[in-house]
Amino acid sequence: MIKIIGTGRKLPERSVSNDELAAMVDTSDEWITSRTGIKNRFVCTKESLTDLAEGAARIALEKANLSPQEIEMIICPTIAGDFSFPSLACCLAQRLNVKCPAFDINAACSGFIYGLEIAESLISKYKNILIVGADMMSRLIDWNDRASCVLFGDGAGACVVTSGGALKYIRNNADANPEMLFAKSRTGNSPFTNEESDGGFAAMQGQDVYKFAVTAVGEEINLALAKLNLSAADIDYFVLHQANSRIIDGVRTRLKQPPEKFPMNIDKYANTTAATIPILLDEMIDEEKVKTGNTLMMVGFGAGMTTGTCVMVWE
């Protein structure tokens, strides 16, 4: 079993408001805010994704009172690192001057929870595991598409995991439907195929994604509660993937829980995909919201369509 002993987050310097986007595409602050809860996002200009991952990782290590050399495995949940290969985790290992197993996983916005389950399964062999959810969606969105470019931001969130009894439940799943939310890979210039590029931009069926999210997240939460013989009232915080405040409110309303149990920071950062949960968790810890003994349920959902759910009693 595992516990989290340090968290960190790193956002790019450049802030982009809804008003700034409204000057670029046909949208408005009111439209974006009312439909998503987003007011702002941060976007890389000079930073690489490795820069963000390193920044978040060093903060998490400092909070964990560990040197980088005490890390025995690095896992980076990410949709796309700075390179197709090598992995973001290997780029991060170089920055930290660490020699250990290092690899990326892609479970889209559920990736952080997938990373926790991998860490949980390997913790008996690797004493301290660094998990860094990091994504640069500014590379993948079509900045001329008003429906998608307003939704995302760049960022990284990290945690250090070691042996402990905090994790009480974890379940990851995929209800396979790749067409609902996707970005195609680059096509290259192979003379042996006629495959055409669509630019590789993120595309989504917004209404279908919303319905999947509210339904699947609700089902996963109820499944976790049933397995642990708990009710929603027993959970101190539901730390949900920050994709859209309306999704989070939809889930919360169905569970009949108060807003303060569903913390949100999507207004500041938008959807940073695999980074949203560790960024939010780190903020909550900095704000001293999370206290020893608190029960947290973290739920990710994203392209695939994937879900990841875990329950921790904070140590």
Added chain:
Amino acid sequence: MLEQLTTVLRNYKSDDSLQVAETTTFEELSLDSLDVVQLIMDIEEEFGVTIELDKSMKDVGSLLTVIAAAKS
């Protein structure tokens, strides 16, 4: 069925006096695209059916049509 749908709409809009007809549009009800999805999920629960999302749905009448199709 309109009466049952009206009850769902009243609950969703938190408006006990809401009156709708088949010609009442989503726009007149101030329902955006995500409201429509949430409403359809509430309808699925109320009527015990599964409804495919269809962007051409614009009014209460189109909701009644898909509910009837889903029930048949």
